[in-house]
Amino acid sequence: MTETAAHITVRDLTMAYGDFVLMRDLTFTINRGDIFIIMGGSGCGKSTLMTILMGLKAPAKGKVFYGEVDFWGADPQTRNRIIRRSGVMYQSGALWSSMTLAENIALPLETYTNLSPAQIREVVKLKLALVGMAGFEEFYPAEISGGMQKRAGIARAMALDPEILFFDEPSAGLDPVSARRLDDLILELRESLGTTMVVVTHELASIFAIGNNSVFLDVSQRTMTATGNPNQLLAETRDPNLRLFLTRGEQS
Amino acid sequence: MTLRGEMFMEQPSAETLKVILAGHWKLGGELPKADKVQQRLESRPGVRHLVFDTRGLADWDTGLLTFLVNVGTFCSQQNIQLNRDGLPPGAKRLLELAAAVPEKKDARKAEERVSFLIYLGNETVNFFRSAGQLLEFIGEAVIAVRRLVQGQAQYRRADLGLIIQAVSAQALPIVSLICFLVGLILAFIGAIQLQLFGAQIYVADLVGIAMVRLMAAIMTGIVMAGRTGGAFAAQLGTMQVNQEIDALKTLGISPIEFLVLPRMLALALMMPLLCLYANVMGILGGMVVGVGMLDIGFIQYYNQTAAAVGLWNLGIGLFSGTVFGVIVALAGCMRGMQCGRSASAVGDAATSAVVTAIVGIIVSTAVITILCNFLGI
Structure with a gap:
């Protein structure tokens, strides 16, 4: 696996709800092992872009390639196979509320592997321990805090050792310390597993701390205006909107 | 005592209007309307500047600000210069803050008035679309x-077990009550007519056939539509709101198989059993009236019922029950899966599930009855 092999390529993508065009002409590349940040102001379509990447919503125009495969041009089986190699952490965790954490994490394993129940229990224990929640197997999602739900959501997303992990606003609604620990967790997982991470966020601290590649969606121009390492973007950009965003509104 | 805001206007020069604000400009008090300033400005077209004098102002809140915003809007329409210097500094800053980000014109929801024909056309298209979704x-x-x-x-499997428990054992009390009473009511109504001919004994036939062939299934179906169909829609709708269904999809697990199938299976399996039980309760209800009020012997009533109710009746009743079970499950799950992403959408989904299920039950009863008539059973 080389460092710069393209993992997801997006070409001329247009996102729309009915007649309302949200973003057009999106073209960027996510490399293997990237922590790729999708950033932009509220309502610019960050989350929509992610739902297109993970196969929940078809784009109005344009293409998404996973490796060499045209994702939305492929048949549903191929799409399913690709998406099964990725994991998603939803904004609210989206844990299945009628199941315990252990059952939540076990479900993908039961569905897609031939592991014995004992082996599954071990894997579940390990995944929970990885996100710092060892011992919470028998808890229901409603019984733990929001930050813990997000961590458990990551554990579930990692259940099948995915090649790509999607994070929808991982630090939204978390206190600064928890948010920081979540960032560390994402970095750590990338370092040790080499997983490609796609993170939707507008949390500046996170963007600079973890991102090594990014795309900026400019809501006023309805398209992307920059892509690259966010730290480099901050140093080099001349675009006033991006500058405003990356400096928290301080013009310099 | 209500606090009052006062307003006077004077004109130091032909081009300038001075608005003097005094007293308590607070929401809920008696405040002058901005229209007065507007009328004054319209009656003196020469005015180009508007200034304020607020030295007499005791205190103010949003009441003052909305007044000033209204005056400001009119002034900018008429190209009259509004001088904010005379205002309290806090009010001045708040007005500047409110004007800092220009109103987003395309953010407003377009409230178009549509003509009746367009409305009718949209509704028709929607109807066919929803029929398509149903199929x-x-x-x-x-x-x-x-x-x-x-x-x-x-x-x-564990889910299936839990759902089976929820739709069968836990439904017994309400099904008992309803079907016992329906049997009782049928017997009462029948008894009054049959007594005229001295044919009270046929109450047993009436209650037996009506319950076993039709009423038990319909009543159980309607009870289940209310208690189970609505619950299914609310459960699945809440899962939709929490993105739990998205989470299933992104794992490549079909929500239809994972959520809808066990619910459908549970109701299809349990409804015939519930119907059977409802039959017994209904006949018991009839028996209470027959034995207690019409002086029919217990054994006599039993024998009369057993002779009247044929196997075909039972078969049709149980078949209808199964069909109703599938309808209730499908309606509940479909409305739940179509649910929007808000709390009120979950409520709508539950309501719509119950309505859909009951309509489905009545329509399918009609179809089954007509078919049986053709087949002569």
């Missing part, structure tokens, strides 16, 4: 059943 959903459910038969369906 699509039924199709997906059928495919899920096929995969179940092939042993490939992904669902949790």
Whole structure:
């Protein structure tokens, strides 16, 4: 696996709800092992872009390639196979509320592997321990805090050792310390597993701390205006909107 | 005592209007309207500047600000210069803050008035679209059943068990009550007519056939539509709101197989049993009236019922029950899956599930009755 092999390529993508065009002409590349940040102001379509990447919503125009495969041009089986190699952490965790954490994490394993129940229990224990929640197997999602739900959501997303992990606003609604620990967790997982991470966020601290590649969606121009390492973007950009965003509104 | 805001206007020069604000400019008090300033400005077209004098102002809140915003809007329409210097510094800053980000014109929801024909056309298109969705959903459910038969369906046995418990054992009390009373009511109504001919004994036939062939299934179906169909829609709708269904999809697990199939299966399996039980309760209800009021012997009533109710009646009743079970499950699950992403959408989904299920039950009863009539059974 080389460092710069393209993992997801997006070409001329247009996102729309009915007649309302949200973003057009999106073209960027996510490399293997990237922590790729999708950033932009509220309502610019960050989350929509992610739902297109993970196969929940078809784009109005344009293409998404996973490796060499045209994702939305492929048949549903191929799409399913690709998406099964990725994991998603939803904004609210989206844990299945009628199941315990252990059952939540076990479900993908039961569905897609031939592991014995004992082996599954071990894997579940390990995944929970990885996100710092060892011992919470028998808890229901409603019984733990929001930050813990997000961590458990990551554990579930990692259940099948995915090649790509999607994070929808991982630090939204978390206190600064928890948010920081979540960032560390994402970095750590990338370092040790080499997983490609796609993170939707507008949390500046996170963007600079973890991102090594990014795309900026400019809501006023309805398209992307920059892509690259966010730290480099901050140093080099001349675009006033991006500058405003990356400096928290301080013009310099 | 209500606090009052006062306003006077004077004109130091032909081009300038001075608005003097005094007293308590607070919401809920008696405040002058901005229209007065507007009328004054319209009656003196020469005015180009508007200034304020607020030295007499005791205190103020949003009441003052909305007044100033209204005056400001009119002034900018008429190209009259508004001088904010005379205002309290806090009010001045707040007005500047409110004007800092210009109103987003395309953010407003377009409230178009549509003509009746357009409305009718949209509704018609929507109707066919929702009919299409219904067929699509039924199709997906059928495919899920096929995969179940092939042993490939992904669902949790434990879920199925829990749902079976919820739709059968826990429904017994309400089904008992309703069906016992329906049997009782049928017997009462029948008894009054039959007594005229001295044919009270036929109350047993009437209650037996009506319950076993039709009423038990319908009443159980309606009870289940209310208590189970609504619950299914609310459960699945809440899962939709929490993105739990998205989470299933992104794992490549079909929500139809994982959520809809066990619910459908549970109701299809349990409804015939519930109907059987409802039959017994209904006949008991009739028996209470027959034995207690009409002086029919217990054994006599039993024998009369057993002779009247044929196996075909029972078969049709149980078949209807199964069909109703599938309808209730499908309606509940479909509305839940179509649910929007808000709390009120979950409520709508539950309501709509119950309505859909009851309509489905009545329509399918009609179809079954007509078919049986043609077949002569």
